[in-house]
Amino acid sequence: MTYYMPTKIYEQEECIAAHAAELAALGKKALLVTGRRSAKLNGAEADVVAALEQEGVRHALFDEVEENPSIETIMKARDFAVKEGCDFFIGIGGGSPMDAAKAISLMAKNSDKGVDFLFGEDPSAQWYPVVAVPTTCGTGSEVTGISVLTIHEQKTKGSIPYRIFPELALLDAKYLKKAPAGVLRNTAMDALCHLSESYINAGANDFSRMCALAGLEAWSRSKAFLEDPTAVPEEETLRNMLKASTLGGMAIAQTGTSLPHGMSYGLTYFMGVAHGRACGQFQAGYLAEADPADAEVVVKTAGFQSIEDLNDFFGKACGVVEIPEETLDAIIGQLVANESKLKSAPFPVDSNVLRRIATYNQ
Ligand SMILES: [Fe+2]
Structure with missing residues (x-):
């Protein structure tokens, strides 16, 4: 390791x-x-x-x-x-x-x-x-x-x-206190995606997972304000969220990100969807394809009951994007050609798997 x-x-x-x-x-x-x-x-x-x-x-x-x-x-x-x-x-x-x-x-x-x-x-x-x-x-x-x-x-x-x-x-x-609420929601979602995609990753090891788990715990303690557009987060909440984000960085510095990030790039490019929201869009679908025991660790440590619960939270915090069929095809086509991203998933991936992930919440 x-x-x-x-x-x-x-x-x-x-x-x-x-x-x-x-x-x-x-x-x-x-x-x-x-x-x-x-x-x-x-x-x-x-x-x-x-x-x-x-x-x-x-x-x-x-x-x-x-x-x-x-x-x-x-x-x-x-x-x-x-x-x-x-x-x-x-x-x-x-x-x-x-x-x-x-x-x-x-x-x-x-x-x-x-x-x-x-x-x-x-x-x-x-x-x-x-x-x-x-x-x-x-x-x-x-x-x-x-x-x-x-x-x-x-x-x-x-x-x-x-x-x-x-x-x-x-x-x-x-510095986070001046960030617009939408920016906090999208970036906090990005942090969750880093933690999740690093935990469920072919390159994960005990060290990277230690960072991911500590980050998910910190994230879970701060996530409540993301669901309420009128909530003004306290300083301690922002401090925790920043810590979660840095721990997510420490985790992906070891493993890289995985399929949801790979898909997000096309969603951002073609539809202008903010990065964190674009990654969050595919997170539940990714977890649904992963080893159920690993997915449960991520979901529960992040403070959710189930993958569906996490997906509902994403819908409330960021909003599910409706992706036109031709954009879906382009996103999947780009990722199929991205060999290193495909290898980052700890399960076999083909275009059917990618389509299931991409359409989980469609
Ligand atoms: Fe990211």
């Missing part, structure tokens, strides 16, 4: 200020990588700037990362980072800015390389240090080497083959 997760995690109030010196020691000039608004609204960008300035470290800002970042955005940010002379990268936000920061770091370090290098799998490739500041509670990207980008040419999303773990993950649940 192996467990590898080399990111140093700090989880505490005022985390960034508390570790300013360690953050600033990672390089001479930082590139802050964010979306357009949320890092400004929730205060995380200002906290990072204050920490760097206190330590006398220069910084630049790239705040153009879109949801599901494209390789075009990565290349644009790389050119900016090289021009600015940045030598470490701080992703602030949900999965998109954190994943983008990893890919930008790789391309900035290899500034003579073209876009093909991103998916080229060069075993000797190096990158600059990356720091992750999560401000949602789903992706777990702060503790994974995974960077998922949109590939318009293939009409889907895909992970780059490099494993770029952040040096530092700085977790402060106060």
